[in-house]
Amino acid sequence: MTALSDHRTAIRPTMADVAAEAHVSVKTVSRVVNHEPGVRPDTAERVRAVIERLGFRRHDGARMMRQGRTFTIALVVEDLANPFYSQIGAAVEREARIRQHQLITASAEGSPTRERAVIEALINRRVDGIVVVPADESASSDAAVEASQTPIVYMDRPVRGTPRDTVLSDNHGGIRSAVEHLVAHGHRSIALFGDDPAFWTARQRREAFVATHQSLGLPGSARVSMGPHSPTSVRETLTRWTQTADPTTAVITGNNRITIALLLALRDLRLPLSLVGYDDFELADLVDPPVTVVHQDPAAMGQKAAQQLFARLLGDESPAQTVVMPTRLVVRGSGLRRSPASR
Amino acid sequence: MTALSDHRTAIRPTMADVAAEAHVSVKTVSRVVNHEPGVRPDTAERVRAVIERLGFRRHDGARMMRQGRTFTIALVVEDLANPFYSQIGAAVEREARIRQHQLITASAEGSPTRERAVIEALINRRVDGIVVVPADESASSDAAVEASQTPIVYMDRPVRGTPRDTVLSDNHGGIRSAVEHLVAHGHRSIALFGDDPAFWTARQRREAFVATHQSLGLPGSARVSMGPHSPTSVRETLTRWTQTADPTTAVITGNNRITIALLLALRDLRLPLSLVGYDDFELADLVDPPVTVVHQDPAAMGQKAAQQLFARLLGDESPAQTVVMPTRLVVRGSGLRRSPASR
DNA sequence: GGCAGGCATGACAGCGTTGTCTGACCACCG
DNA sequence: CGGTGGTCAGACAACGCTGTCATGCCTGCC
Numbered sequence: 001m002t003a004l005s006d007h008r009t010a011i012r013p014t015m016a017d018v019a020a021e022a023h024v025s026v027k028t029v030s031r032v033v034n035h036e037p038g039v040r041p042d043t044a045e046r047v048r049a050v051i052e053r054l055g056f057r058r059h060d061g062a063r064m065m066r067q068g069r070t071f072t073i074a075l076v077v078e079d080l081a082n083p084f085y086s087q088i089g090a091a092v093e094r095e096a097r098i099r100q101h102q103l104i105t106a107s108a109e110g111s112p113t114r115e116r117a118v119i120e121a122l123i124n125r126r127v128d129g130i131v132v133v134p135a136d137e138s139a140s141s142d143a144a145v146e147a148s149q150t151p152i153v154y155m156d157r158p159v160r161g162t163p164r165d166t167v168l169s170d171n172h173g174g175i176r177s178a179v180e181h182l183v184a185h186g187h188r189s190i191a192l193f194g195d196d197p198a199f200w201t202a203r204q205r206r207e208a209f210v211a212t213h214q215s216l217g218l219p220g221s222a223r224v225s226m227g228p229h230s231p232t233s234v235r236e237t238l239t240r241w242t243q244t245a246d247p248t249t250a251v252i253t254g255n256n257r258i259t260i261a262l263l264l265a266l267r268d269l270r271l272p273l274s275l276v277g278y279d280d281f282e283l284a285d286l287v288d289p290p291v292t293v294v295h296q297d298p299a300a301m302g303q304k305a306a307q308q309l310f311a312r313l314l315g316d317e318s319p320a321q322t323v324v325m326p327t328r329l330v331v332r333g334s335g336l337r338r339s340p341a342s343r
Numbered sequence: 344m345t346a347l348s349d350h351r352t353a354i355r356p357t358m359a360d361v362a363a364e365a366h367v368s369v370k371t372v373s374r375v376v377n378h379e380p381g382v383r384p385d386t387a388e389r390v391r392a393v394i395e396r397l398g399f400r401r402h403d404g405a406r407m408m409r410q411g412r413t414f415t416i417a418l419v420v421e422d423l424a425n426p427f428y429s430q431i432g433a434a435v436e437r438e439a440r441i442r443q444h445q446l447i448t449a450s451a452e453g454s455p456t457r458e459r460a461v462i463e464a465l466i467n468r469r470v471d472g473i474v475v476v477p478a479d480e481s482a483s484s485d486a487a488v489e490a491s492q493t494p495i496v497y498m499d500r501p502v503r504g505t506p507r508d509t510v511l512s513d514n515h516g517g518i519r520s521a522v523e524h525l526v527a528h529g530h531r532s533i534a535l536f537g538d539d540p541a542f543w544t545a546r547q548r549r550e551a552f553v554a555t556h557q558s559l560g561l562p563g564s565a566r567v568s569m570g571p572h573s574p575t576s577v578r579e580t581l582t583r584w585t586q587t588a589d590p591t592t593a594v595i596t597g598n599n600r601i602t603i604a605l606l607l608a609l610r611d612l613r614l615p616l617s618l619v620g621y622d623d624f625e626l627a628d629l630v631d632p633p634v635t636v637v638h639q640d641p642a643a644m645g646q647k648a649a650q651q652l653f654a655r656l657l658g659d660e661s662p663a664q665t666v667v668m669p670t671r672l673v674v675r676g677s678g679l680r681r682s683p684a685s686r
Numbered sequence: 687g688g689c690a691g692g693c694a695t696g697a698c699a700g701c702g703t704t705g706t707c708t709g710a711c712c713a714c715c716g
Numbered sequence: 717c718g719g720t721g722g723t724c725a726g727a728c729a730a731c732g733c734t735g736t737c738a739t740g741c742c743t744g745c746c
Contacts, residue, residue: 012491012492014731014732014733015732015733016732024695024696025695025696025697026696026697026732026733026734027695027696027697027698027734027735028694028695028696030733030734031694031695031734033733034734038693038694038695039694039695040693040694040695043694043695055486055487055490057463057466057467057487057491058467058732058733059467059469059731059732059733060464060467060468060469060733061404061407061408061413061468061469061731061732061733062408062701062731062732062733062734063732063733063734064404064701064733065404065405065408065701065702065703065731065732065733066700066701066732066733066734066735067701067733067734067735068701070404072447079433080429080432080433080436081426081429081430081432081433081434081642083424083426083429086423086424086426086429086432087424089423089424089429089432089448090422090423090424090450091424093423093448093449093450094450097449097450102447102449102464102465102468103447103448103449104415104445104446104447104448105432105436105446105447105448106436106440106445106446107433107436107437107440120400121403121445122445123400124400124401124402124403125403125404125445126402126403126404143398144398144400147398148355148400149355260626260629263629264629281625281626282624282625282626283603283624283625283626283629283630286603286606286607286626286630287626287629287630287631288630288631299424357701357702357703358702358703359702367725367726368725368726368727369702369703369704369726369727370704370705370725370726370727370728371724371725371726373703373704374704374725376703377704381723381724381725382724382725383723383724383725386724386725401702401703402701402702402703403703404701404702404703405701405702405703405704405731406702406703406704407703407731408701408702408703408731408732408733409702409703409704409705409730409731410703410704410705410731411731
């Protein structure tokens with residue numbers, strides 16, 4: 001019971017406390033704690049006993065400070081509750097965990113300003129690296145961020161400026177597979193309900209749709225309605241397009257929410273349209289008919305991004321790389337041609 | 344350009360660099376950075392200019408170390424990709440963010456061992472507090488954790504041992520509302536498909552079901568089938584129970600997954616059963632018929648837990664408190680009595 | 687017996703901040 | 717003109733750990 005341990009008995013014990021109690025130096029305690037070689041077994045045992053008795057736990061903050069790394073990476077997304085992002089989060093956390101790192105997750109709520117603030121806070125903490133699903137394309141290619149030297153991997157959307165590691169989904173291939181699937185089932189008049197063109201992915205998918213429409217030589221010009229969409233707006237557009245001389249017989253929806261709006265509209269209107277949705281969703285095979293979707297694999301994307309990041313942390317100095325992850329068409333029935341009477 | 348800033352020019356500049364460049368002391372830089380009073384405006388301006396020029400950013404790790412707090416809280420759950428947990432995560436992160444804290448999220452993958460390891464790692468980092476959805480009831484009422492003094496709030500399931508702050512969902516009330524709803528619509532023979540009784544919540548819901556069954560004076564003994572369930576097992580049990588002299592006319596499912604299994608079974612069997620599911624799910628109103636559910640509000644629970652935690656961090660010393668969050672019955676149609684011919 | 691070499695251990699500095707204390711300088715007052 | 721008090725600034729130590737280097741001791745060999 002030295003004076004040292006006395007006055008801090010309420011506080012957590014430090015290596016100094018352990019050292020005093022075990023009659024060794026702080027460095028020896030450090031060696032024991034970190035399983036470094038060069039400590040006689042009996043000394044080590046004695047130290048361990050004191051550690052146990054005092055309930056000592058190494059202060060990782062101090063350690064990080066000394067070593068200059070935090071064993072922490074961060075993930076910045078728009079909204080953690082969104083399944084697309086939470087699957088990414090789970091995957092990134094997993095990669096971090098198996099490498100003894102911890103993950104700080106932060107939401108930017110879609111605001112570029114907030115996103116920048118969040119990233120700066122993370123940099124101030126000296127996280128070892130960051131995975132970002134950027135809110136907009138200008139995002140954080142900020143001088144301060146550049147200067148920080150903190151490795152960053154972008155996901156789902158690219159950013160302008162200096163090339164950076166980026167993991168994207170194959171929007172073009174996804175849309176093409178959807179169109180081809182519908183065409184293979186006899187459809188010729190296919191429409192796209194896309195998301196707000198403010199989103200890069202929405203624009204990508206629109207372009208892919210138009211391009212595929214042309215390259216397959218489908219008649220007429222491609223029917224496209226970009227968002228934002230409400231169930232009502234979807235219904236109106238749909239009604240219009242199915243009453244032309246060349247009625248739309250199949251639709252592709254640009255994301256999850258639109259798929260749902262469309263399903264509701266279809267149910268109300270009792271229209272026998274075929275449908276391929278972009279983005280899988282949990283109960284796609286429970287609705288009637290089960291919805292065929294273009295499945296992007298957020299978990300795989302998150303994993304890939306984390307792996308890229310860790311490669312950088314391990315010293316990979318190769319030029320920034322952009323990886324495009326494939327999508328998969330999950331055929332469930334809604335993409336087949338149905339006659340109006342089938343229900 | 345002093346020798347100091349020279350040899351570290353590649354590395355991030357520190358307050359010492361700024362101080363040297365601005366011909367002031369480190370402490371003055373600190374004061375400027377932290378907007379402390381007592382710095383002449385022109386001095387402050389000069390310092391700020393150098394900060395800007397050098398791209399200095401305060402090293403929060405050092406700050407934390409000095410101040411003894413990390414401005415970090417942590418959330419430990421089973422699986423971040425699970426919507427129940429990711430909604431909690433989003434809510435907790437939000438509470439943290441508005442209080443200038445950051446959130447470390449960690450998955451324990453349902454393993455008590457891993458959970459303990461994860462929590463110890465977080466304690467070693469000196470996170471200011473932890474929100475835990477414990478994997479089992481013995482969880483982490485571990486001596487080491489106790490001794491760490493780190494405030495912990497438990498969620499969804501209580502733990503044994505010393506009372507701790509806990510936020511639970513009103514399983515009893517939720518089940519009762521489900522039963523009462525079905526009874527109000529004429530059902531007398533109601534069955535429960537519960538989850539694996541290894542889970543505390545599953546046991547709670549079973550007990551609530553049995554108790555409500557009795558207190559409402561329903562005929563016969565309560566029909567209960569506890570998990571784990573597969574779609575097949577559900578189908579078999581269901582077939583059996585609907586072929587007795589007193590056929591089951593309504594079921595309550597103990598969670599999300601079971602609800603889905605049951606919906607699949609119902610579709611195959613073309614049984615006209617009424618259904619109330621426990622746990623809301625995203626497309627509950629898109630399936631046919633829309634599923635009536637007992638809605639627990641994970642976001643509200645997470646928010647509550649985080650608020651409790653921050654109260655502790657601000658010095659609240661009152662005895663540990665258990666909060667039971669209410670559930671809400673969302674009536675959507677599947678709970679009404681239907682005749683076999685209605686479809 | 688003397689010395690090289692290996693092993694166990696310790697002293698010390700330093701990671702980048704901030705809290706405390708001290709000091710320089712100036713103005714104002716009696 | 718000495719004393720009082722206020723403002724601005726800096727010196728210094730400390731937070732808890734680890735990397736580097738030094739030291740002491742023992743063994744073994746010539």
